[in-house]
Amino acid sequence: MTDVDTAGQWDQAYDAGDTTRSWFQEHAGQSLSMLDAAGTTQQDSVIDVGGGASTFVDDLLDRGHHDVTVLDISATGLDAARNRLGHAAVDVTWVVADLLRWQPPRSYRVWHDRAVFHFLTADDQRQQYLQVLNAATATGSVAVFGTFAPDGPQRCSGLPVARYSSIELAGELGDPWRLTFEAREQHRTPGGAIQPFTWAVFRR
Numbered sequence: 001m002t003d004v005d006t007a008g009q010w011d012q013a014y015d016a017g018d019t020t021r022s023w024f025q026e027h028a029g030q031s032l033s034m035l036d037a038a039g040t041t042q043q044d045s046v047i048d049v050g051g052g053a054s055t056f057v058d059d060l061l062d063r064g065h066h067d068v069t070v071l072d073i074s075a076t077g078l079d080a081a082r083n084r085l086g087h088a089a090v091d092v093t094w095v096v097a098d099l100l101r102w103q104p105p106r107s108y109r110v111w112h113d114r115a116v117f118h119f120l121t122a123d124d125q126r127q128q129y130l131q132v133l134n135a136a137t138a139t140g141s142v143a144v145f146g147t148f149a150p151d152g153p154q155r156c157s158g159l160p161v162a163r164y165s166s167i168e169l170a171g172e173l174g175d176p177w178r179l180t181f182e183a184r185e186q187h188r189t190p191g192g193a194i195q196p197f198t199w200a201v202f203r204r
């Protein structure tokens, strides 16, 4: 699949509206709990990779974070978040890019990925992802991952996914990342289905 195909597919998913998306949530409660478990503060810079239209950015701004970046391949997803935020959107850095080809211009204290890494089903994609993760972070940075758990769905949005335990995620990340906290979430989709997620915090 080309970048254009990938972007177009995700744009379509966002065009369809909030409640048709299995990953929709009114608040990113589990993500905030993971930041708390990692001991992050509102002074810490945060990048939400593959953030799309997620309400995580709203929650971060509400908490007083002032250095927040949201990156996604789907301009439609980011526009939905920007429009929802209104004037507050000017306080956020928005990046439309294919994460796997992105060259980070700086490093971030917190890297957040909810339901993006698990779409990378090929080794070379995961290697590219790790190169970007490592380039966008520094010693002391935290990486928070939410992926489908081993007993989670095998597909999402028509695409195959990989499923992970926290130990398996740690194996994928390798050095210099150290697993510091883990959790399990039963995400309820807008349609009422339950999707088990693995959550993990890593520090380098």
Ligand SMILES: C[S@@+](CC[C@H](N)C(=O)[O-])C[C@H]1O[C@@H](n2cnc3c(N)ncnc32)[C@H](O)[C@@H]1O
Binding pocket: 006, 010, 011, 023, 024, 025, 049, 050, 051, 052, 053, 054, 055, 071, 072, 073, 074, 077, 097, 098, 099, 100, 113, 114, 115, 116, 119, 156
């Ligand atoms: C299942 S959604 C999760 C969205 C968001 N993290 C959330 O929790 O609401 C997956 C997201 O990853 C984005 N995405 C997929 N492949 C990407 C890539 N190569 N680069 C950047 N974003 C990507 C999609 O556009 C979509 O917004």
